[in-house]
Amino acid sequence: AEALYGLGSALANDTASNLAELYLRLALYMRPDFDIAQSLLAGTYEQQERWADAVAAYAKVDEDSALYLNARIQTALALNELGKEEEAIAILQAVSKKAPGKLEPIVAMGDIYRAKENYTKAAQQYERAIALSGGPGPANWTLYYARGICLERLGQWDKAEADLLLALDLSNEHPLVLNYLGYSWVEQHRKLDEALDMIEKAVERRPNDGFIVDSLGWARYRLGEYDLAVKYLERAAELQPGDPTINEHLGDALWKVGRRIEARFQWSHALAMEPEERRVGILRTKLDLGLEAGEGVESELKGTLPDGAAGS
Known part of the structure; x- marks a missing residue:
């Protein structure tokens, strides 16, 4: 069982292979109480987004096992992925009550x-x-x-x-923090030079992260450097094609450089990706009347938000 577990563990990160599952299931067939193998099998299901299978696998981890609390936490996260938020929260509350220091x-x-x-x-x-x-x-x-x-x-x-x-x-200076703080400053039109430096540093550390590259493009946009903005935002859209914010940003930048048919295509694309509810009206206005009209609607909406609330 341990030999089979070793093989399964070595292959567990290869999401394109079913061999890890095969070896782990064989290990559990030979030793049903092998909790570490059971947890790893559940983890492979999570990697494949097989949330129901993950829940079922974690349920077989023994309550006396050192891995039990982690199995319950992961069960809750998998249930949340299945849309069962209330059940997930109830499990986590029970775990927290049982282990109040965790x-x-x-x-x-x-x-x-x-x-x-x-x-x-x-x-x-x-x-x-x-x-x-x-x-x-x-x-x-x-x-x-x-x-x-x-x-x-x-x-x-x-x-x-x-x-x-x-x-x-x-x-x-983790790149996620560099990006979020820098982006927040850009959105508020504050400390733009410092924000740009921070986002550039984040991009250097994570050049293939579409959200971080988007932040750099949006910072360039805020500085009025529209050609550079288009360059970075096109790259961000390649890296993260399914994000409505990135596609909207790219549409805005394309409009500024005169590529208006492409801009409307990007806004239409963003609208089809289920953006935040308050962005829907802004995007529709941009599509119908252009960027400037959309910005006017956005300014009106910002006036109804609490001070400091994110504008994008």
Whole structure:
């Protein structure tokens, strides 16, 4: 069983191969209580987005196993992927009650709420996790980063900026933090030169991350460098073709350089990708009346948002 597990483990990261599953299932046939093999099998299902199979596999991890709590957390995350958010949260609450000193179930709840854009509840969970973590340290920079995102979305920019700056320091300038903070400054038309430097540094570290390349293109757009903006935004759209924000940004830049048929194509493309609800009217206005009219609608909407709330 251990030999078969070893083979399965070696192949587990190869998502194009079914051999890992085969070896792990054989290992479990020989030793049904082999919890580490059971957890790894569930993990391979997660990689393949076979969420129901992952839930079933994690359910076979014994309650007395050292891997049981992790199996319950992963079960909750898989259930969330299946659209069963309430069931997922209930499992995580039970895990947190059973192991009150553990950060993982609390952070997982925060991540679920944040993905559902329930930023108030997400921030509350990250606040709990920060309180349990024992204070700022390199190991928990992600907690401040995640809470900063929630606070920014809630319009509490001063608090969000403090969290993001702290996360930047604790993470030794992780590209995700460089990008988010730099992009936020660009959106607010603040510290544009510093924001551009930060985003360029993030791109150097993650040149194939479409969202980060998009931030660089959008920073160039905000600086009025439209030809450069088109260059980076076309690259971002190649890397992340299914994102509505990136396609909208590319449409805006194309409009500025006079490529208006292509701009309308990108806006139409963005509209078909289920953007945030408040972007729908802006995109339709751009399609019907052009960029300037869409920007007018956006300015009116921003006037109804809390100070510091994200504009894109």
